[in-house]
Amino acid sequence: MTGVRVLKNYINGEWVDSQTDTFEDVVNPATGEVIAKVPLSTRAELDEAAAVAAEAFKVWGKESTPKRGRLLFRLQNVLLENTEELARLITLENGKSLADARGEVQRGIENTEHAASIVNLYMGDTIANAASDVEVSNYRYPIGVVGCITPFNFPMMVPFWMFPMAIAAGNTVVIKPSEKTPLLMEKIVDLTEQAGFPKGLLNVVYGAHDVVNGILQNPLVKAVSFVGSEPVGRYVYQEGTKHMKRVQALTGAKNHTIVLNDADLDDAMPKILGGAFGSAGQRCMAAAVLTVEDGIYDEFMARFVEEAKNIVIGDGMDDSTFLGPVIRKENQQRTFDYIEKGIAAGATVTLDGRENIPENGFFVGPTILENVTVEMDIWKDEIFAPFVSVIRVKDLREAVDVANTHELANGACLFSNDARSIRYFRENIDAGMLGINLGVPAPIAWFPFSGWKNSFYGDLHTNGKDGLNFYTHTKVVTAQYNTKSF
């Protein structure tokens, strides 16, 4: 393993070599070049990280809420000083354009700010007069060690949905970033050290199935926050709850974007292109299916295809790039296979992502298939690539029915300026995150984020006040003070 840097676990404030004999390549998807090796940490290393975090919790769990908030505000400041370096690191290992990476960094910073702010406001509630002379208070306490498992597609934003809020609430953390994008977490750890994080507060191990099982089965881990694909999220939820953990699992998506006859195409077009092809379609809010109303279909498609053809493909490091690569060669091949599956099932390829792509790296051009039906795999499966399935619908009702047929109901978008249509959409669509005249509604730290049906398993969502609730448990104290005798 000469020449390529090998990442280390981060346990109790120290970088330590993994004793594993299994490593994976960290690859720049724009070039195929191996840029580092990541260990698949052993179960013993995970257990050690959990034990260290449990020890650190004995102190951190008793710290005052202002102190916890201040630590996170310090982290926020350090992050603000390093935004460009963070964005470049995201692009290097994930492939997304620098513009997308910069946006991701901002959202991570906002999540830190939100966690730091909210913790002093929402750690309990009181009813002063619940009954005659009776006061009821709901006190919130941290739950202990939190396990965080994150995906490759948002190596900064998703960890920041989790660990700042967990730490603000008084917990300690073992985080396992995706083995495909581990470099960003290494940088984040450096920044937490600069911010003054105490030893053991945040620990990092790597790997996939074995180490995730370690997190799910270790009795010291009290809650698990997962974001990733549906099959893995389902497993994490089932295995975690089997081991009596509190689990939230945000999983896959197949978001439908509805374009109605009255849509303002000048406004809608760049947003839909961004939703479909931004971050190479590797977003849980990607516009994977377009349902377009009959009356505007031809005009919309003519413009959409023409503009998709003009998208600049290349290394995300180049500021002019709009569409970077997908994460791995297998993902590229899998996407090409879906084009063939679509053709075999009767769909029409309007724009073929196998054509006009750079030779090196794992690129897929903007891909558009028409005449798609809900029986086809290209509609059913989350392809997670710059691949759009288009369905012509007769009206909004049909569009909503199509979207509601899908089990991966993370988000949905509507392009219309008609108030009645907007209300019908909002009231009848079965999805968690809605965009009105927006291609992709970005997660906002101050609001919950999660989908419906199989896009989310668990009870309490990420972000917003729900985030704090997930990382705490309550003591409700009912007290009678007998003040009547005063």
Ligand SMILES: NC(=O)c1ccc[n+]([C@@H]2O[C@H](COP(=O)([O-])OP(=O)(O)OC[C@H]3O[C@@H](n4cnc5c(N)ncnc54)[C@H](O)[C@@H]3O)[C@@H](O)[C@H]2O)c1
């Ligand atoms: N709902 C959301 O908010 C949201 C946000 C971001 C990403 N996602 C989803 O994440 C997916 C893309 O990320 P990904 O490809 O990294 O997901 P993934 O499910 O392959 O991996 C997610 C995490 O699980 C681990 N993992 C992988 N295989 C495992 C296994 N067999 N057992 C245990 N752990 C395993 C990975 O190491 C990683 O840390 C997409 O499905 C996307 O929709 C969802």
